[in-house]
Amino acid sequence: MCSLYSVDMFKVARRMQQGLPENKSSRVYTLTSTTRLPAESVVLTLSKNKAQLIDIIVSDLRLHADEFQTKRLVVTGKDLFPTELYQGQTFQRNDMWTTQEEVNTIIIQQVSQVTAGTVLVVADDTDVFLLLLYY
Numbered sequence: 001m002c003s004l005y006s007v008d009m010f011k012v013a014r015r016m017q018q019g020l021p022e023n024k025s026s027r028v029y030t031l032t033s034t035t036r037l038p039a040e041s042v043v044l045t046l047s048k049n050k051a052q053l054i055d056i057i058v059s060d061l062r063l064h065a066d067e068f069q070t071k072r073l074v075v076t077g078k079d080l081f082p083t084e085l086y087q088g089q090t091f092q093r094n095d096m097w098t099t100q101e102e103v104n105t106i107i108i109q110q111v112s113q114v115t116a117g118t119v120l121v122v123a124d125d126t127d128v129f130l131l132l133l134y135y
Helices: 009-019 047-063 103-111 126-134
Strands: 073-075 084-085 089-092
Touching: 009 103, 047 073, 047 084
Parallel strands: none
Antiparallel strands: 073 084, 084 089
């Protein structure tokens, strides 16, 4: 499961309302699937750069849907509905639509929609870990 990162998320909007910088790095890059990525600390500290990176990853995964023959992968990008990749096809998961803005909550909500099999969540965020333990 790959989660979305919206540039207009609540935390970012709140910081901007308060006149606080989003972070120390303020350079927005124009990222494409063929450009060389800047340093991780640069890309992952600015929401607009993160959103572009996630768009690139989600697009690339959709292009390679044929590689998901036995495992299912659900990816959430900027689209309203997540996409499931399975047996070389892509499926729009209308049942996983959410109005949540917090990524941690979206991950838990989408994991709870899986009714069969094992779900693997890879995250280095303590909040995600604690939410998974709770649910």
